[in-house]
Each structure stands twice: as structure tokens, then as C-alpha cells.
Amino acid sequence: MSPKPQHAGQAIVDSLALHGVKRVFAVPGESYLAVLDGLHGADIETVVVRQEGGASYMAEAHGKITGEPGVAMVTRGPGAANAFIALHTAWQDGTPMVLFVGLVPIADRMRESFQEFDPNAWFGTQAKRVFTLDEPGRASEVVAEAFFAAKSGRPGPVVVGLPEDVITKEFSGALTPPVPVAEGAVSPAELRTLLDALRGAEKPLLFVGGQRWTTEAAAAITAFAERNGLPVAQDWHASDRIPFSSPVNLGSLGYSRNGTVARMFEVADVVVAIGAVPGDVATDGFTLRQRPDAVNHLVSIDSTLRGRSGAISSHVLASPVAVAAALEVLGDAADLGRRGDWAGWTGAGHAAHLAYAEIADDAALPPTAEGTAHMSTVMRELVARLPHDAVNTLGAGNHTLWAQRFFPTEVFPSQLATRNGSMGYSIPAAVASVLENPHRLAVAVCGDGEFLMNGQELATAAQYGAPLLAIVLDNSQYSTIRAHQEKHFPGRVSGTQLANPDFAALSRAFGGHGETVRSDKEAADAVERALDAVLTRRVSALIHVVADQALLEP
Known part of the structure; x- marks a missing residue:
């Protein structure tokens, strides 16, 4: 083997390793060959993905799973365009990720050269920072700055442009170490304000979500809520901060919510939000908790409180990790002494959550068409x-309502979903989940339209030994838009109908297991065989559920 070259591409890879990166998701391109060369023989797995949208979605999902920036690598022009979808997802979801994009050589700029584009113009409004590496000696420094920007404050996506010629040039000097990220803090005075507000409330409520969570922080905040009998509402597509079965869990706000959790959120006399802010979806389109006298204490590491709506009583600049640490220091003093007073308030909300998650017997379900x-x-x-720690992954569409409503999320993290309504996410996210946690079952709940946007990543799952279970709801239409049509233009179906392939056969073509369910009596055996394929035989499985077009939601 020839000696390892010391070019800037190698320095980028060495810097990724210094930041603890275990894998990158890539679609190769000639514009960043020096980085691919640096990955040769590195202790970083290069996951070769079939489309840049899938690669960037996997990186975004990795950010949600680990709290560390997921890394995607794509080429210029078309590759960068395909990757843009996950940048928007990471921007709206507050997910740390770093996208490396190969660029044209410096001498070819501003000449309409092959696949040339301006990364600042493209990504400037949907990324926290956009870097272009113009000096090979700054390669490691730019990586460190990109990771810091992606993780700090409200996390988000960062883009690093790599001119083809610059990354081939010699790199000399030391690598730049990771920059520490502050968690913020809850001062004693702020903690007293929050606890006194809760203690004095007749109908208190915690609202949780957002990023910067860890398994330990989720457990600590759950324990605080359960000790005091404080009801907890979770943000949309963030149902895993509090265990599904916790006696204080009210369920999630947003689409596919039960009516009780929305009413409790509206009438609560004190809301303390941790990690989340009351935004568009959680407030039913800026209608809930919009009165000027609402008492809302927001605990968020985002100094800008981007996306929030309604009145703000106080803002504590702290992450969920810092909140958990403050509660741990408080110890027994975190007992508010009002558990009995709130028992009816909390109990009724939790009972409504459990009732909403109960699936009716077949006899009580609405009739469905033959076949x-x-x-x-x-x-x-x-x-x-399901295993206790099963993960569900969701893109966007009416099919997600079944998972949001019925799939129990008992540990953090166990739900990977887009909060920007982005389709094609479920399969790439499931691949990323299994690669990071191979012992945990990942279930991608897909619609027929959503699945075919990135279903080819079943090939990536097979190539890298990441077996997943996909459930594809096939009602031969874009159901969400059909539902809107029926509301606004009833009986005038237009532009929403689909002609679908045999999804089970497609799964088998990728080396996996396939099942087709055309009647309720086939469901149990199909699920049993599919789970056996994933958990025992370690191959991906897909259940093709042929559904009635008329049944648009649970």
C-alpha cells in the first residue's frame, strides 16, 4: 500500500475521526475524490447510498439518533440539489448535520463550468453556516467550525463546499480539536421561578420536544414529572421524550392528536416548555394558547426562540440536559407537594391518551372494500x-397518523420523523437507525407515494447488513392531498391517483422478505413472518397493505 498522502482531503477525514465520526453517508463524485481517497483505509465507514436525498436523510436521522452531526457527502450541482431536501428538514427540525459538497476548481468559478453553482445562494437561507474551503491549510479548522455551528444553540445543518483543486493540495500543521458546545444553565433564581409557577398552578402542564435531548435527560425529566404528577404534552413527531405508557403522558400535539391533549394545552394556567416552543403545528395553526395573558415559560437553548408563537412569561437559555442537571442537584426539593391536587387533571389526560391509542376490534372498524x-x-x-425499544421512522402523509397514534415509543430515541412534512424519509431513516443501533428493531411506516421516493435505499440496507421492517400502506393515492381535495373541492379528484407496483415483490428483488395483506385475517401471520425475517434471519422485510381509498385516516 502506498503511503497515506497528506492532502487537504486527508485532513478533512482525520478531522472527522477526531470529532468521533463513525460513518459518512455518500454518493461519490469526481469533485471530491481527495476526500474519498482520505476515507480509504480510515476507521470511518463509508456508506455508499443510491441517491443524494437518501444520503442526506440518513445523515439527518443520525443527528436525531445520536445528537451528533450526521455527515453526508455529495458532488456539485445535481448532487447538491438532491441533498437539499434533508437540509430543509434539518433546518426546521433543529437537527445537527454537516453536508460536504464537492465544488468546481477555483479557476473555473463564474464561468458556467460543468455543474457549477453558488453554495451560499443555494443554501444560505436553510443552513446555519455555509463554508467554502479556499485554503488547504484551513481544512481541519473548517471541519471544527462546521461541527460547532451544527451542534451549538438550536442545532441545524451546515454546508461545507470543497473546491476540487483545493482538497488535493498539501495540508501541513496540526488538526483543530473539537470546540466545546455549551448546554446553558438554569440559575437558582430561574429554577425558583419555574418551580413556583408550577407549584402555584391549578392546571399546570409540561410541553416537551425539540433537540439537544439525551437518554439520561429524558429519564430525569420523566422522573420529575412522574414524582409530581405533572401532565406532559409532547410536540408533534417528538413522541419519545416521555415514555408512551408513563402515567403523566398526555400524548402529542399537532396532527393526529386526541382532543383532550389540545384542550389541556389551551386551558392550562401554566405551561413550562422544555426544548420545544409552541409553534405552528403544535398550536393548530397558531390558534392554541394565543391569548396575551397565557403563562408560558420557555426553556430553550435557542436564544432566538425561532418558530415560537404566543405570549412568553420567561425564557431560560438552557438545553434539556441542563434542565436535567438542575433537577438532579435539587434532589428531593424538586417535590412540589401538589401531586394529589393534580391527580384528576393528569389522570383524565392520560386516560384519554390511552383510549386514543387503543385500536378497535375488527368488528368495530368501518367497512372496507373487498380485497x-x-x-x-x-x-x-x-x-x-414489538420489542420494548422498537423505533418507528416516518416521512409525511396520512399514513403516518397510524404510527403517531398507535406505535408505542417507550425509550428515547424511538421516533425518527420529519417535522417539515418531507416525504421519502422513512426508509433512509430506518437504515441510519439500524446502522447505529443494530440490536433495535426499526419500523418504517410508509405510504405508497412516500415509499417510492426513496425505497431504493433497501439496496443500501441489504449492502450494509441493516435489516429493517417496512409497512407500506397502499391506497393508490396521495391521501393527504386527496383529503384536502374532498374538504375544499368535494367529488373533484384531481392529480392524486397512483398506479402502484407489487411492493412485496420489490422487497424480494432487493434480497428481502415480502408480504401482501389484502384482508384483515391475513395480518397476524404476515406480521409474524416479517418480524421473523428481520429479527431472526436478519434480512429486511416489507408488508404491503392493500387498503381502501375511502379510509384516509384511523
């Missing part, structure tokens, strides 16, 4: 067999 099955029946059979 079709209820998605609810498939979900019931799945939930009955």
Missing part, C-alpha cells in the same frame, strides 16, 4: 409483538 385490509388491524398485530 383490502385495515391498516389499523396490521398496526394492532404489530404493536402486540
